[in-house]
Amino acid sequence: NAGVTQTPKFQVLKTGQSMTLQCAQDMNHEYMSWYRQDPGMGLRLIHYSVGAGITDQGEVPNGYNVSRSTTEDFPLRLLSAAPSQTSVYFCASSYQDRGAYEQYFGPGTRLTVT
């Protein structure tokens, strides 16, 4: 199993540009989530999904969109990038409602918005 994969690993955008961060998992996990990590802070939840076709907002959803058309994939879209979105983005997945809540993380995407 590859686990959780993320692409790209690095990205530089200009203010106002849009892009999609890709996330995929091959563990048949129902739950997937996106976090951002900023220096000196813990991981903050952006959006999450408890299954295909179901998404919801986390703690810091503004400026980001998500969709979940399949169990495996959970892309994160930045519609109009802003310098405040410069961060490291992590995708994570876990089982849902099976008593096991361990989340497994991808390697991250390092995004710089100029």
Add this chain to the structure above:
Amino acid sequence: GQQLNQSPQSMFIQEGEDVSMNCTSSSIFNTWLWYKQDPGEGPVLLIALYKAGELTSNGRLTAQFGITRKDSFLNISASIPSDVGIYFCAGRHNYGQNFVFGPGTRLSVLP
């Protein structure tokens, strides 16, 4: 939003020493997770805790779910250079699937 506190913020220890760190919350959690993050990598799960008072080991690592359910502790015995990194705790309430993460404890091991 909900905050978790981790202490210490950073620590420098000699190789071979034991390490203790903790995570505290103002509210009760039903699950605690401990992660380690190496530079440029994603967090790696170390230990999961599901019951108050539970003590779980993973090699040289031991973590405990506090009796009050508002804290958790991680100990590393006989530290080695590869223990260097940032250690994060994460807590989950008894409702929902989402976790809240602490700001991390940065560990440096001196040879």
